[in-house]
Amino acid sequence: MKYALLFAALSAGCAGPMLAPLDAAAPDAWLAPDAGPDAGPDGGIDVTTDAAADVAPDAVACSGHGVLHNDHCDCDAGFRAVGLTCVPIDACPDDDRNEPNDRATDATGLVVGEARAGRRCATDVDMFTVRASAGQRLVVDLAFRQAEGDLDLALYEPGRDPRVDRAIARSESADDDEQVAHRARVDGAFLVVVTGAESAAQAAYTITATLQP
Numbered sequence: 336m337k338y339a340l341l342f343a344a345l346s347a348g349c350a351g352p353m354l355a356p357l358d359a360a361a362p363d364a365w366l367a368p369d370a371g372p373d374a375g376p377d378g379g380i381d382v383t384t385d386a387a388a389d390v391a392p393d394a395v396a397c398s399g400h401g402v403l404h405n406d407h408c409d410c411d412a413g414f415r416a417v418g419l420t421c422v423p424i425d426a427c428p429d430d431d432r433n434e435p436n437d438r439a440t441d442a443t444g445l446v447v448g449e450a451r452a453g454r455r456c457a458t459d460v461d462m463f464t465v466r467a468s469a470g471q472r473l474v475v476d477l478a479f480r481q482a483e484g485d486l487d488l489a490l491y492e493p494g495r496d497p498r499v500d501r502a503i504a505r506s507e508s509a510d511d512d513e514q515v516a517h518r519a520r521v522d523g524a525f526l527v528v529v530t531g532a533e534s535a536a537q538a539a540y541t542i543t544a545t546l547q548p
């Protein structure tokens with residue numbers, strides 16, 4: 336009876352002051368310890384995952400064959416950019432029909448009205464000449480498939496140097512084929528230059544020059 340009363344007294348006396356702080360502290364008391372120990376490992380995993388997610392694209396970007404610059408890759412020689420990767424450029428044998436024709440002095444002569452087959456390889460430039468007389472309208476058509484490679488076309492007046500002079504006509508579309516047209520103001524051999532929209536572009540093509548009165 337004595338102990339029962341003492342227990343009752345202690346329970347009654349301690350319940351208020353002891354439970355109140357526990358109840359009040361319960362949310363923090365229970366969450367804090369759990370959050371603490373768990374937060375470490377979980378937080379570490381999350382941080383590691385987030386960090387990996389941030390690092391992974393950089394680590395695999397450009398496939399180890401180029402340098403990532405914000406939203407594009409500058410790929411090493413022999414590779415071309417596809418999104419944020421660098422893939423090997425397809426083999427492209429020299430075009431024996433027209434090469435070498437990388438310089439104006441080595442340009443391949445075109446016969447007016449005759450289609451000539453060619454192939455532009457990565458980093459290549461293909462130059463052709465076609466003679467026209469003042470007053471004639473010179474038209475050059477470059478036929479190719481954009482899906483194979485994005486080629487562009489430029490035309491220079493006789494005696495011009497494509498390294499320093501401006502073209503008198505350019506065709507730089509983003510779909511199949513290109514065409515330039517110009518009414519000649521002088522007689523002579525006009526220079527036609529086939530390039531890629533980007534250095535890695537390569538594609539087979541047919542080039543045809545025609546003259547109109």
Ligand SMILES: [Ca+2]
Pocket residue numbers: 434435436437459460461462
């Ligand atoms: Ca060439």
Ligand SMILES: [Ca+2]
Pocket residue numbers: 485486487506507508509510513532
């Ligand atoms: Ca083009």
